[in-house]
Amino acid sequence: MTVEDLGARPKRRRAETVERLLDAALETFAEVGFAAASVEDICRRGGFTRGAFYSSFRTKDELFGALFARETTRDLARAEQQLTGIEREADPVAAAVERCLSTFRADRTWVLVLTEYRLHAARHPEAAAALAEHAAELHTRLTELIGGAATRSGVRLTLPAGDLARIITALHDGSVISHLPGAGPLDDAEATALERTALVLLLRAAVSDPAPTD
Template sequence: MTEERGATMTRRRADTRRRLIDAAYEAFSEHGIRDTPVELICERAGFTRGAFYSNFSSKEDLFLALFQEETEVRLRRFHDATESVLGEVVVGADEDLSPTLGRIADLFMVALSADKDWYLLCAEFRTQGLRQPEIRDRIAAAFRYFHAELGKVLVGALDRMGRELTISADDAVLVLIALYEQGLQNYLLDGSELPADGRFVSELIPKVMASLIVPARS
């Protein structure tokens, strides 16, 4: 009986966290992290402030949980989609990799920011980390983990193609992210819709990626 009660409480707590995270994602997307009151998250989730603070210490703590969940989903999608792409091609040592790199670059960018709302939330999250020393380390660690895992998938894909990076995986990911985010910022500042296949995805990023790889040493 005690075990059943404990399992029920665990499921109930998990359900509470799930509903709070889902409600927060919606509210954060509408108002931003800073301008979303805890009361709004609680109202949309159907819980009291007490339920909120029994699960999360702050809005930032909640967003960190959301970020970790979302990055795991994106990493799985990137890995699975990359495997699908590589399963369709046979790459030789002298073969032109541009088409395959273009498809992998597109998948890489989708893993970073599939939509405007998520990009803006991540940008705000990073900015808060710069301004708030008490959460800076946790935010930095979350982004480091995400980027490191992206690098592992990228290195694995290149290995399957008989290629390797000329710089570290961490540096390669930072270069590609910097290029992508600058292009994305330009679109947003211009008031444009995010392109499904903009020039920085279809042309620039594959070319930069190609410049960072060489045939693998046997």
């Protein structure tokens, strides 16, 4: 075993600890809410002591920032993978929606946790500032993803890619919230079908004739 291997061990252990803390935090926030969840609750679920928590994060809000980065990065990576080769589809718009719906369905727990944190941020200026910074970075990356997919597919957007990114995000988040258990008459399959229809209509309205080629 080399010196480098010995030096890498603490880094791997810390990374594993952080991942388990984030997993525990997501489950705890989804179960009892961000405000009600305590550091002790998160540590208990993850099998850690308070010391393990504070060796990685100063506050619960800082942990949420790391959770935001992880979950949104995962979602974007899934979407990017699913949009690969979209230009070869006969109907890129319908294909994009169908491919990405699996990602949208997978992140519903995260959407609920994020929505509750937004309410927390509305009452706490420091949390609001941090959330705005995280959201701005996500918006930039989502805008680039949409713009790249449009370019590869040879279509022109009728509105800026950044505006379309905001509309898609709002539509998805609203769909999740409006179809919580007991919040409406639709079951999960019906809610997914409705979201599919809304996204297809939105994207068809957002693209015009194929971009001219040189």
